[in-house]
Amino acid sequence: MLQLLLAVSAFTVAAAVYxxxxxxxxxxxxxxxxxxxxxxxxxxxxxxxxELRSEEIEAAAAELLLGGYLDIDGEGAARLTEAGRDPGRTPPGHPLPAALLDAVRRYDPEPVSIGCIDRYDTEYQIGRRAYARDRDARLPRITRIPRTPTHERxxxxxxxGCVGIVLLVGFWCVAxxxxxxxxPHGLRExxxxxxxxxxxxxxxxxEGADRAVRARTACxxxxxxxxxxxxHPALAVLDERQRVHVRRSTDDDGRWRGAVYEVDDPGEDEDDDLTDEVDDWWDAYHYRAADEDAEDEEDRSDGRPLG
Known part of the structure; x- marks a missing residue:
């Protein structure tokens, strides 16, 4: 009789869970x-x-490179061409490459990396964020389906849910x-x-079945x-050498920083400080030695023994 009760209860609970x-x-x-x-x-x-792939500045640099506005060498340094310096030439029609061209012009004539502009140039960042907000506002509301449970309920x-899990585990252990x-006795039991x-x-x-359901239906x-x-069409047109140069310039944000971000090397400042300290020590040593020599001369002139 107990086996029949356990079978009915366990089957009912399992059917409800599944x-x-x-x-x-x-x-x-x-x-x-x-x-x-x-x-x-x-x-x-x-x-x-x-922009959704985080490749917007790379695509803008590719368009400027193909349009003859920029020249990016193998070290990732971007320089304006004669066409890029010409203020009368029509800039690119899209706001992102136009903003990037204006940013490179601000650092001219020194070379600058695309990654430095993306990270440090405030005006370019403002233009990029404004474009992203404008495009995102035109999108419909898209529901996310997470893989793991959220706590928004x-x-x-x-x-x-926690109480239900505790009761389920308790029933499983007791049963x-x-x-x-x-x-059991007999075929029925x-x-x-x-x-x-x-x-x-x-x-x-x-639990494993629930995880599998969430994984297969996640979005x-x-x-x-x-x-x-x-x-992006501009990235698709680039050859392998140009693609490597653009990617190298995009990844670099510290080597080529243009005329605006010329900074002193902190290592040189440390060396200068160390040199100043050494010079001060030698000056103090020479002053002390000169004072001792002067005292010795006075003692000899007075006829007093040294020591």
Missing amino acids: AVIGLRWWRRARLRRAVLGLVAGLELEAYHAA GRLLDCC GVLLLHAY WAASVVAAASLAALGFA EDPLGDHARKQV
């Missing part, structure tokens, strides 16, 4: 299809897609102990024991995934 997991699967899969369908219908502007629901200590054991085993794998960055499928 019903919740199945309902979560259906809901998340339905939401995921809707989100992916919405994102697939979006036509992202080329620089907006590059409220404390009450989180507490109820397992009773099933091990109750020896053996069948009930098998059903109870299978139900308890299924409950043990419920954490649908817009970013859509943007990563695109390549």
